[in-house]
Amino acid sequence: MNPALSLRELFRFLFPTQCVGCGNVLVGSELQLCAKCLMALPTTNYAVIAGNEAECRLRQLIPVEAAMALLHFRQGEVSQHIVHAVKYHGNSELGFMMGRQMGIALQHSDRFTDIDLMVPVPLHFTRRLQRGYNQSRLLCEGIAQVFRCPVESRAIRRVRRTETQTHKSHIERIANVEGAFRVVRPDLLEGRHVLIVDDVMTTGATIASCARPVLELPGTRVSVATLTVAGI
Ligand SMILES: [Zn+2]
Incomplete structure (x- = not known):
């Protein structure tokens, strides 16, 4: 043995x-x-599907090159347990594992071949201190092991602590995260193709709010990868 x-x-x-x-x-x-x-696991296969549901949802808010989500987020099922374990219970091993799965999906797609760097959606520093880690950063580290793409956490800052998006309407979600992010190191993103990474996409309002200042930089393009996508 x-x-x-x-x-x-x-x-x-x-x-x-x-x-x-x-x-x-x-x-x-x-x-x-x-x-x-x-x-x-309720996998979506979105990495290889152009015009998938996550991509269409985001394109109503911002111009994205491509978007994928690894899993469908389903209340009370495995995908919700995974998100909660990673987000609220500090299960970093699971976060890294799921990031690796996202990396495999990205690697097997021809839609994400020219990504220059990954940026995790940042938490406000008070929330990061409270939680001790950023779950999106964990996912990035897992992705990077397979997808061979650098992770850049210094470029964007969350300048406003927002209320949780849960139980908010589509319009309330957009207003809640409006102007919550700022690019603090444009030199790291200018002219690059940036993959924004987050754990859950619902309306896409948080990701769009994070992507908007990035898209204002000259020659910068944005794609998106999330662990789960929730139905709305
Ligand atoms: Zn089981």
Whole structure:
């Protein structure tokens, strides 16, 4: 038997860990998600679909080159458990894992071939201090391992702490995040093709608000990748 595997089995026996999706105890080489939940992930295939739902939604707000979301966000199902574990429970291993899956999807698409750098949607510094990390940055790190693209977190700053977008109407969401982001290092983005990364896209208002000052820079283009896309 592979000694590393047997050690892992022993560790699992002593400290059983549960699947983020269904709560069943993980076995063998399973990590974060059991094989059943992993197989049942509601993937969108949007990375290879031009004119997909996420892309159309964003194009009503901003001109994007291409947009993809890895999973459909479904209330009470695995995709919601994943987002919550990464966003609110500090599950960085899962964030990195899901980022890798996004990276694989991007890598297998011919629509994201000339991306120059990735920018995670920034949190306001007070929220980052509160949470201790930015979940979109975690996703970027996972993506970067597969997609081979640098991550740039210094270029954009969230200058206003916004209320949560949950329970807000489409119009309220747009007003809530209007002017919330500012480019503080235009030299890092000018003339580049920037991939903006976030965890959830609902109306696209937050991403659009983040992308607008980037699109004002000369010669800069924007594409978007999110972990999930919610129905509206
Ligand atoms: Zn499971």
